[in-house]
Amino acid sequence: QITLKESGPTLVKPTQTLTLTCTFSGFSLNTYGVGVGWIRQPPGKALEWLALIYWDDDTRYSPSLKSRLTITKDTSKNQVVLTMTNMDPIDTATYYCAHRHDRASGRWFDPWGQGTLVIVSA
Amino acid sequence: QSVLTQPPSASGTPGQRVTISCSGSSSNIGSHYVYWYQQLPGTAPKLLIYRNNQRPSGVPDRFSGSKSGTSASLAISGLRSEDEADYYCASWDDNLNGPVFGGGTKLTVL
Numbered sequence: 001q002i003t004l005k006e007s008g009p010t011l012v013k014p015t016q017t018l019t020l021t022c023t024f025s026g027f028s029l030n031t032y033g034v035g036v037g038w039i040r041q042p043p044g045k046a047l048e049w050l051a052l053i054y055w056d057d058d059t060r061y062s063p064s065l066k067s068r069l070t071i072t073k074d075t076s077k078n079q080v081v082l083t084m085t086n087m088d089p090i091d092t093a094t095y096y097c098a099h100r101h102d103r104a105s106g107r108w109f110d111p112w113g114q115g116t117l118v119i120v121s122a
Numbered sequence: 123q124s125v126l127t128q129p130p131s132a133s134g135t136p137g138q139r140v141t142i143s144c145s146g147s148s149s150n151i152g153s154h155y156v157y158w159y160q161q162l163p164g165t166a167p168k169l170l171i172y173r174n175n176q177r178p179s180g181v182p183d184r185f186s187g188s189k190s191g192t193s194a195s196l197a198i199s200g201l202r203s204e205d206e207a208d209y210y211c212a213s214w215d216d217n218l219n220g221p222v223f224g225g226g227t228k229l230t231v232l
């Protein structure tokens with residue numbers, strides 16, 4: 001059974017850097033075709049993909065946020081870390097991490113973590 | 123503004139069939155599979171349909187997906203109160219070189 005759980009601060013101040021950790025079990029990030037992604041959802045709004053990291057260390061970022069994001073993995077700890085610099089109140093959202101299936105047979109997020117709410121406020 | 127376009131809302135009465143559309147372009151839906159996620163109130167999204175029309179284990183066959191050209195649809199037959207949720211379509215986009223989501227459709231069961 002695959003599970004993922006996000007952790008990090010609930011409240012950050014504007015201009016600060018956000019660091020979120022996704023701790024997972026039930027799969028290895030050394031396995032071909034496997035990745036972990038981060039997706040966020042502002043209150044009452046739609047899902048927005050942020051970043052992906054794959055088994056082979058390949059990384060992808062949302063073009064609109066690329067300059068502010070860094071995604072890394074620690075396979076020994078079964079963790080993926082996302083950092084986002086220069087936080088702004090508009091970044092207030094629930095942040096999800098999700099297991100990524102990425103092969104010729106298709107590309108999807110399943111399952112997702114429960115999400116963690118991040119509020120950006122002075 | 124989301125890359126994939128969905129109607130913001132849909133509704134139906136119990137037992138009815140409803141469809142939710144998802145419109146994209148040649149760089150996403152036109153070239154790649156479509157996926158659907160269901161987000162029940164207060165919960166994380168859950169994969170509902172993968173590879174255009176495949177259901178993961180445990181998803182009732184009341185849910186079905188289809189794709190034609192640069193558009194896709196999710197159909198829910200025999201509507202039930204527990205289907206009240208937000209539904210998101212998703213695909214891959216070659217221009218953005220990453221996954222893209224629709225703006226979501228809020229389904230209300232009247």
